[in-house]
Amino acid sequence: MRPITLSELKQLARQSYDGLWSAAKSMDRDVKLYCHWTGGHYVQHFDDYHISIDADGSLYVSTDNMSELKAHTWHRNTGAIGIAMACAYNSFLGSHADLGPEPPTDAQIESMAQVICVLADVLDLTIDLQRVMTHAEAADNKDGLYLHEPYGPDADCERWDLYVLKEGDAPYTGGDILRGKANFYRAQRLLSD
Template sequence: MKRVTLKDIQRLAEAARQQLWAEARDMQRDVKVYLHWTAGRYGQRFNDYHINIDQDGSLWVSTDDFAETLPHTWHRNTASVAVALCCGYGATSNDIGPYPPTAKQIEAMAQVTAVLAKALWLTIDRDRIMTHAEAADNVDGLLPEGDEYGPRNGCERWDLQFLGTAESSTFLTDYDDPRTGGNVMRGKALWYQKQWEK
């Protein structure tokens, strides 16, 4: 693992953009960014994700090639970039657990999302930037019907369905509700994108 800055992430994403888009076009879809938590403790980083974000908001990459296919999201690894918060150990849908996402992690993930969206020519929306929970419930229709494994379908994977913050305090399965973790993260990323354009 190597510690990096937002500028480094921008550079790595731009370097991978052409290959990611070629792979995505072969699959007749857009490049995707998937937002996760590791279900581990603070300080535990995993090579399954391109970018790990630790408790203090520090950014770590497991590879210098964001076009490298890593095993982060079932049936969705090709032509995608995975970003994970180092947290979530012991979390349940009723209790965010002893290692909840920190405010610094949440803001860092929003910033990383904004940087990746710009560098990879992506719109910040649910079709291109998704939590693992949203992907597992096939919110964008990419999985074959019946392959869902998220909060609405057994809850095997529900990364970031809620954040344990005032704005996302409850486990919900209405993906249009602004309080879901995905909607909060995308909203924050859009805010950063607008601030940086000024």
């Protein structure tokens, strides 16, 4: 993993536009952005994701090719970018969400929203549930595409990344908050060239 700025990431995404869209269209769907947490420590970055976000909000990439096939979201990796917050070690979803000793930080949340905004701008994506999903939402096929048996919070809860961003938040609000923040950045045009 190497560090990268948001504007450098924007350039990489531009170069990957055709590769991502042809891969997505081969599956008869749009390019998608999948938002994860790693379930590891703040400083741990994994090659399964194209982009990983540190606790301080700084960005790392595992590849310069955003259309490279990575193993981040089961049965959904073609034509998709995996973005992870490095956090959530020892998190557990029981009767309530326990995000463990290393929960998502405010810096990580804002940084992920900015990454979503920049990638969606470059890749011509509406920032909605059909195109920008948390792994919790993807695991439960919340976009209406039944691509696999559900394995998220609605089922056996094998994956529940970003189901909530903070302990005590209402169930299944993580994706809406991230998309809302990304759409705010988009509307402000703070990140556009």
